[in-house]
Amino acid sequence: MEERNPLSLKEYKVIANDAIAPGVFVLRYRRDFTFIPGQVVAVALHPAHQPRMYSIASGMQDEEVWLLYNIRPEGELTPPLSELIAGHSIFASAPSGSFYGKAAPAVWIAAGTGIAPFVSMWRSGIRRDKLLIHGGRFLHSFYFEDTFKGALRENYIRCCSNESGDGVFHGRLTTWLQQQPNLPTDRKYYLCGSAEMVVETRDILIEKQISYDNIVAEIYF
Amino acid sequence: MAKEALFGKTLGELQKIVAGFGLPAYTARQIAGWLYQKDITTIDEMSNLSKNARLLLNEHYEFGLTPFTKVQTSTDGTRKYLFAAGDMKFIEAAYIPEEERSTLCVSSQVGCKMGCLFCMTGKQGFQTNLTAGQIINQVRSIPETAKLTNIVYMGMGEPLDNIDEVMKSLEIMTADWGYGWSPKRITVSTIGIIPAMRLFLAQSQCHLAVSMHTPFEEERQRLMPIENVYKLSEVLDIIRNFDLGRQRRVSFEYIMFKGINDTPRHVKELARILNGIRCRINLIRFHPIPGTPLESSTDEVIEQFMIDLNEKGIRTTLRASRGQDIFAACGLLSTKELVKRQQEDY
Structure with a gap:
């Protein structure tokens, strides 16, 4: 190589x-x-x-x-x-960057095409103790859902803002996060999405007592 | 439909426009002179252009200045100007008068994509890039234009994430056909977008300021998501290996966060990683924003940090906090409340 x-x-x-x-x-x-x-x-x-x-x-x-x-x-x-x-x-180009969500347990949070790095991690064998929360506007926005659905089961949360569907939370992923009474504070949270999503999600997590030290974000720009 | 603005066009772009109209080539320089060197606001006032040229220009273009819509004045004399930048989009520029200089802090984007943990602009997300015309309009359309001695691209947005328009604005500001400013009076700030920084270093003579905030990779990843894409170590390597000449200055911005980046360990690491780079560090007090887990270091700690760095041979200064009462200070610019909510994909 x-x-x-x-x-x-x-x-x-x-x-x-x-x-x-x-x-x-x-x-x-x-x-x-x-x-x-x-x-x-x-x-x-x-x-x-x-x-x-x-x-x-x-x-x-x-x-x-x-x-x-x-x-x-x-x-x-x-x-x-x-x-x-x-x-x-x-x-x-050759690859660069260091958004590597290998910690376990960990929470992966993605919006839209921000699922890409998590697909890569999953396909690379990084699978232990993961909760994946994916937000999308439509039911067809959960790209690679076949990869995660069977394997992660209840640890795969799909949040759809514009449509409702079976097993899918109808609302934004930030709403889902806000509704959780006890988000675990002892693990890493990896965020990937737009600046708006990352900033809003990070604020919610900090509000819910997650240390900013435990939040790693990748913003697509 | 609104006509395209002439203000903000480079000489090269004006040459294409006049060629398209079949006008003499020298007309482009004449137009540039009217746009950037004279105090007029309409195409009709470009009195040395032929009537036909003015007619053609008026048919397709407007002069393109945008007046500010609001101004706030701080108790320390700092003024914050609000400008419209398209439909429901707004930017701010901060005018900072001092005894021996007057600086304008200009915005380069509406909002910002970088999501730094400590920055208010990042909280409004990203709306759009400014055009070169919208950037230099901030310089041209405030009452203090003639008093300005320095311009810093440190307002809303990441300048090097809008590299094409920022470079055009710098060309207009520094060219002899433009405002003719010395590039040594202009500083462009970045968090370290490497491809654009390389281009800026190679094609501009303006000063560079890099937002560093910690010398440690893991800490920087938590404060600034960009570290996951472009590492500070790579940014420093590029600067270290670039011939900046004698006049050009590189500075590192360093916001002081209590208990996070203000320890002797940080001083030691800063001295190590900046070895071989002729630079200075600007320490900045943190101005808290809503919901932040961060606090500013105390004045005593900041003072000691500055002394320690100077003793290590790194020229270090503390930037005065200006305009805090009107949210014009570093990291506080935001037009979030004025921006129409965007379509969310999450």
Whole structure:
């Protein structure tokens, strides 16, 4: 496996770029580096473009790199990225970052595509004593739910703000957290999502006596 | 539909506009002169442009200045200006007069994505990037414009998360066709977005301020989520290996948190990691925000911390807290209450 500057971009051929929900895709390319779950890669469509960071969703042993992304209509990258097909090129950096939720027990909290690093951790074998709380707007927003549903059972909480469904909390994940009378204070909380979600969730956890020392956040930007 | 603003266009962009209109190339410099060097507010006042040029410009563009909508004045003379930045979006700029200098602290984004534990701006999430025009409008549209001696990009937002518009604004501020400011009077702050910081170091001559707040990785991860993506150690390596020349300054911002980052262990580690970097540290008192688990270090501890760092050979100063009573002090800028709630995906 090759060692290189994490910020220089290298060309990769897309293996697949599949829609898994409306406006949400998993792009796959061959892995030629080692990484730690929770790490990110920078991605661009041209080596001279300003890249965007994406968490790796695949596991350490997977031969492919999976990137979970949603189309941001106003964005410069994701609309054309979603049109790529097998054989097209992307430019990606080596992995970097240190959002590694290996502690056990631990609570993983994700919003939308913020589930990606937790999918990577899970697929890499980091599975012991985890509570996963995933927030999404729609019932189709629980990406990779087949991965977690059977294995985590009652420790897999899905919170849907815009729709109701079987076994799904109807409301935002922050509402679910606020409704919990006793959140455990003796474990790590790993948060991944937008700035709004991370800041609001962190405030709730601190209000519920979770030490900020036990809160680790990854914000996608 | 609102017309596009001319204010905030670089010379290169103006050249493209005039070429598109079939106007003489020199018209671009004339327009830049009117936008950035003269005290006018309409295209019609650009009196050395041909009538046809003014007609064409008026048809497609507006001058583009935005007046402030509110001002608050602190007992210490600091003034906080509120500007609209699009539909239900607002930013603040803080004017800080001192005996020998007058500084304007400008915003670069509405809100911020970085989610630092100690910052009020982060609590409102991120709404949008400012354009170069909206950034320099803060300089141009306050009554104290002529008194300004320094500009710091330390208001709302992470400047290097909006690198393209920030670089354009710096070009306009420092170019001879623009405001002609010395880059040595402008400081851009960052929490360390490495690709953008490399670009800023290479393509600008302005000073750099890095929000550090602790030398230890694990502590910084808790205070600043960015540490999970771009490590401070990598930020320091880049600065250490970059030839900054004699004039350009790097400073590290360090908010003092009681019992967290204010110990002799921190002094020792700061001295170790800053070895080989010509820099200074600005200590900042923490201004508490709602719901924060953090407290400010006491004045005695801060004073001792500063002495200890200076004794280690690191030039260290304590930044005066200004405008705290109007929430204009470091880390307190926020327009959360004015922002329409966004669509949440959680």
